[in-house]
Amino acid sequence: MEKRSIVAKKEFKLRSFFFQWEWLLVLILVAVNIINASLSPYYLNLRSLIDATMTFLDKAFIVLPMVFVIILGDIDISVASTVALSSVIMAVSYNNLGVPMELAMIICLAVGTVCGLINGLLIVKFKELSAVIVTLSTMIIYRGIAYIILEDQASGKFPSWYKYLGWGYVGGVPFILIVFAVFAVIFGLLLHKTTFGRRVYAMGNNITASRFSGVQVDKIKVIVFTLTGFMSGLTALFLTSRMGSTRPNVATGYELDVIAMVVLGGVSTAGGKGRIIGAILSIFLIGLLRYGLGLKNVPAQALLIIIGLLLIFAVMIPNLKINMGKRRKLHKAEA
Amino acid sequence: MSEIALEKKLGVTSIGKFRELGLLVFIILLSVLVQLRNPNFMTLENINDMIKNTAILSILTVGMMLVIVTRGIDLSIGATLALSGMISALTVSANPDLHPLLAMLLGTLIGTVCGAILGFLISRGGVLPIIATLGMMNVYRGLTFMISGGKWVSAHQMSPSFKGIATGSILGINTLIFIAVVIYIVFYYFINHTRTGRQIYAVGSNPESAKISGINTVKVLWMVYTIMGALAGLAGVLWVSKFASAQGDTAMGYEMDVIAACVLGGVNIAGGSGKISGIILGSLLLGILDNALPLINVSPFWQQAIQGVIILVAVIINALVKRKVDRNNLMRRNI
Numbered sequence: 001m002e003k004r005s006i007v008a009k010k011e012f013k014l015r016s017f018f019f020q021w022e023w024l025l026v027l028i029l030v031a032v033n034i035i036n037a038s039l040s041p042y043y044l045n046l047r048s049l050i051d052a053t054m055t056f057l058d059k060a061f062i063v064l065p066m067v068f069v070i071i072l073g074d075i076d077i078s079v080a081s082t083v084a085l086s087s088v089i090m091a092v093s094y095n096n097l098g099v100p101m102e103l104a105m106i107i108c109l110a111v112g113t114v115c116g117l118i119n120g121l122l123i124v125k126f127k128e129l130s131a132v133i134v135t136l137s138t139m140i141i142y143r144g145i146a147y148i149i150l151e152d153q154a155s156g157k158f159p160s161w162y163k164y165l166g167w168g169y170v171g172g173v174p175f176i177l178i179v180f181a182v183f184a185v186i187f188g189l190l191l192h193k194t195t196f197g198r199r200v201y202a203m204g205n206n207i208t209a210s211r212f213s214g215v216q217v218d219k220i221k222v223i224v225f226t227l228t229g230f231m232s233g234l235t236a237l238f239l240t241s242r243m244g245s246t247r248p249n250v251a252t253g254y255e256l257d258v259i260a261m262v263v264l265g266g267v268s269t270a271g272g273k274g275r276i277i278g279a280i281l282s283i284f285l286i287g288l289l290r291y292g293l294g295l296k297n298v299p300a301q302a303l304l305i306i307i308g309l310l311l312i313f314a315v316m317i318p319n320l321k322i323n324m325g326k327r328r329k330l331h332k333a334e335a
Numbered sequence: 336m337s338e339i340a341l342e343k344k345l346g347v348t349s350i351g352k353f354r355e356l357g358l359l360v361f362i363i364l365l366s367v368l369v370q371l372r373n374p375n376f377m378t379l380e381n382i383n384d385m386i387k388n389t390a391i392l393s394i395l396t397v398g399m400m401l402v403i404v405t406r407g408i409d410l411s412i413g414a415t416l417a418l419s420g421m422i423s424a425l426t427v428s429a430n431p432d433l434h435p436l437l438a439m440l441l442g443t444l445i446g447t448v449c450g451a452i453l454g455f456l457i458s459r460g461g462v463l464p465i466i467a468t469l470g471m472m473n474v475y476r477g478l479t480f481m482i483s484g485g486k487w488v489s490a491h492q493m494s495p496s497f498k499g500i501a502t503g504s505i506l507g508i509n510t511l512i513f514i515a516v517v518i519y520i521v522f523y524y525f526i527n528h529t530r531t532g533r534q535i536y537a538v539g540s541n542p543e544s545a546k547i548s549g550i551n552t553v554k555v556l557w558m559v560y561t562i563m564g565a566l567a568g569l570a571g572v573l574w575v576s577k578f579a580s581a582q583g584d585t586a587m588g589y590e591m592d593v594i595a596a597c598v599l600g601g602v603n604i605a606g607g608s609g610k611i612s613g614i615i616l617g618s619l620l621l622g623i624l625d626n627a628l629p630l631i632n633v634s635p636f637w638q639q640a641i642q643g644v645i646i647l648v649a650v651i652i653n654a655l656v657k658r659k660v661d662r663n664n665l666m667r668r669n670i
Binding site for chain 1: 410456460463465467469471472473474477481485591598634636637639642644647651653654657658
């Protein structure tokens with residue numbers, strides 16, 4: 001009885017507020033496509049549109065678990081460094097240590113997972129430190145280790161079949177798109193259809209109340225951060241495959257891109273609100289915007305500005321809608 | 336009874352101060368170790384060099400401390416620094432006769448505008464600081480690239496008087512150090528002895544009660560980000576003058592160094608606390624690491640990881656000390 005009432009209330013809230021948000025995203029996405037199509041005659045071509053997804057889907061893998069992290073009210077800025085470290089370790093174990101590529105790829109995922117696990121453990125062991133601080137320091141450490149390993153060198157020369165990950169097709173659809181779709185469904189189900197997901201929401205809304213209602217908050221936090229690490233490792237696999245070689249400064253700035261996508265997708269940094277579908281929409285929104293304007297030779301710098309402004313207005317619009325009382329609550333939640 | 340209470344209180348405050356003391360001891364130990372390995376470390380020349388190199392970081396750290404005290408964060412300062420540095424460098428290369436003081440004023444002005452826009456978005460628009468500054472970081476960085484057209488302004492385009500800002504000296508002290516010292520004195524007075532300065536801490540420790548007690552929180556927030564922008568603008572001119580080159584990617588990622596200096600200096604990321612003496616030590620520690628690691632032949636590739644580990648250790652010690660203080664407070668309450 002009690003449980004049902006909570007669910008019903010949640011459902012109502014989401015529908016009244018976030019339903020609109022995601023529709024707004026769809027509208028912007030359609031608008032972007034129309035603008036792109038009218039700007040360039042080459043844009044509306046299914047083949048090239050599908051190919052374009054390959055260019056921005058690598059970091060999209062991190063967006064999925066980042067939704068969980070931000071719903072928890074935390075943040076993980078170490079993801080880009082985790083990508084760099086797992087990629088570098090994979091390359092070195094294949095090229096310098098003679099590990100078979102299959103094993104090196106597993107090592108890559110394992111390194112990412114361990115990085116995430118360390119983040120999670122540090123965050124729950126030292127509750128006085130916020131996730132920002134912990135991941136800020138591990139961000140520096142992970143990339144620092146990558147620099148220790150590879151110095152200023154690049155490492156490439158992977159077996160030719162490894163290229164398939166980033167460039168291959170399965171029945172005309174890019175392999176990376178299929179993998180992303182699978183993970184998107186898994187994460188969507190995990191967040192919206194399992195008790196684990198409900199608990200993540202509960203923790204984001206009120207972590208103390210969740211703890212007192214018997215949610216193992218520490219365990220869930222560690223799992224979420226470990227998942228983020230794992231997906232960073234996965235990103236490293238695809239990114240390295242696309243680039244063909246790796247360097248310690250690979251994926252610089254990815255963390256900010258990923259956070260921007262999550263927030264644009266309607267996930268509140270105050271915690272407790274947001275859905276996977278919004279984040280997925282914003283991945284395609286930003287990706288296609290970049291691709292389309294790139295076709296039109298709009299300089300990358302102008303794109304930076306457009307995406308920055310888009311991010312701010314995306315966050316400001318719902319703020320204007322929420323009444324003052326709710327806004328105050330948001331500020332309180334932020335604290 | 337009162338004696339006991341007094342004693343307890345003294346005990347607590349001395350533990351509260353321990354962190355800074357610990358940082359100081361750490362710095363001294365580090366210096367002694369480095370000195371043993373390389374006797375050139377403690378020469379007047381090297382110390383002067385080191386402080387000169389830390390000056391810009393420490394100027395930014397003051398502003399960042401104010402921002403963090405109000406529970407915010409500013410990720411845009413690297414971009415603001417680059418933008419103001421670029422505009423003033425372009426102005427100087429167009430008008431070689433421009434007085435350096437005017438160039439500094441121009442840079443500060445640009446930074447102030449950048450900061451005021453951020454302050455508006457955060458205080459009036461209700462955008463979370465991390466999102467607003469992330470978005471504007473993109474915008475300012477994009478503007479820097481667009482204004483410069485992707486080109487550098489290099490040493491030969493700058494007038495000797497402009498380059499002289501960083502190399503010249505006032506009263507026998509290097510200008511950079513002189514400016515940093517003046518800023519520290521001004522802000523020490525401002526945050527400790529003026530009403531507005533104290534209001535910053537009030538807003539940071541409890542926004543709700545600050546508002547109820549009649550503090551204009553919107554004004555305070557707006558002011559804090561404007562100050563941060565102004566300091567970043569000034570730092571931009573100093574940076575360009577020091578390195579005699581303005582580039583589109585100047586100071587990319589520098590915000591993380593500044594935040595790290597704050598965190599090392601004991602500024603609580605959750606807001607409400609932070610001291611000038613702490614951030615001096617925090618910036619100094621980062622400066623010493625930068626300077627000393629090459630002196631004792633640590634490979635440059637190891638430096639980042641070492642810095643990261645030291646930051647992590649420092650914040651963990653901070654957390655443990657805080658735990659002890661809290662426990663002592665609880666024990667005092669029991670009596």
